[in-house]
Amino acid sequence: MSLLLWVSGICGDIMLTQSPSSVAVSEGEKVSINCKASQNLFGSNSKKNRLAWYQQKAGQSPKLLIYWGSTRHTGVPDRFVGTGSETDFTLTISSVQAEDMGDYYCLQDHTSPPTVLQPPTKTSSENLTSCSHYTQTWTCTLPSSA
Known part of the structure; x- marks a missing residue:
C-alpha cells in the first residue's frame, strides 16, 4: 500500500x-x-523555537501536531517527532500509517501574521495534475510560553 503526503511551503x-x-x-x-x-x-523572550507543524487532511481544518519545534500537541501519536532549532527543522513520522496521508505544513509564529502558501490541487493520491496556488492568512493559536 502506497501513501502520498503532500508537503507545502509557507x-x-x-x-x-x-x-x-x-x-x-x-x-x-x-x-x-x-x-x-x-x-x-x-525567540529571545520566549526561549522557544517559534516553529509549528500542522497536518491537514482533505476537507478538514489544519491540525496542530508539533509546537515550539519539538513539543507534541495533546493527543498526537508519538510516531510524530519534531527536531531542529533556529533555522533548520524536521518532522519525522517513524512508522507511517494510512491515516497519516495528507498535507503537512511548517508554520512560524516568530512574526505575525503567518501567511500560508496553499498546496497544489491534486486529483488523486497518485496522479498530481497542474498546480494552482493562492495565499490565505490563517489564525493559529499556539500555547503561551508562560
Missing part, C-alpha cells in the same frame, strides 16, 4: 522552505520532512 516576512515537495511511502516506513527558515526562529 511564506511571509520569514520565508519557510519545505522539502521534499511530495513523498510517496509505504505503510510502516519512516518519512522525514524538512523545513528551513530564512531567519532564526528562536
Whole structure:
C-alpha cells in the first residue's frame, strides 16, 4: 500500500522552505520532512523555537501536531517527532500509517501574521495534475510560553 503526503511551503516576512515537495511511502516506513527558515526562529523572550507543524487532511481544518519545534500537541501519536532549532527543522513520522496521508505544513509564529502558501490541487493520491496556488492568512493559536 502506497501513501502520498503532500508537503507545502509557507511564506511571509520569514520565508519557510519545505522539502521534499511530495513523498510517496509505504505503510510502516519512516518519512522525514524538512523545513528551513530564512531567519532564526528562536525567540529571545520566549526561549522557544517559534516553529509549528500542522497536518491537514482533505476537507478538514489544519491540525496542530508539533509546537515550539519539538513539543507534541495533546493527543498526537508519538510516531510524530519534531527536531531542529533556529533555522533548520524536521518532522519525522517513524512508522507511517494510512491515516497519516495528507498535507503537512511548517508554520512560524516568530512574526505575525503567518501567511500560508496553499498546496497544489491534486486529483488523486497518485496522479498530481497542474498546480494552482493562492495565499490565505490563517489564525493559529499556539500555547503561551508562560
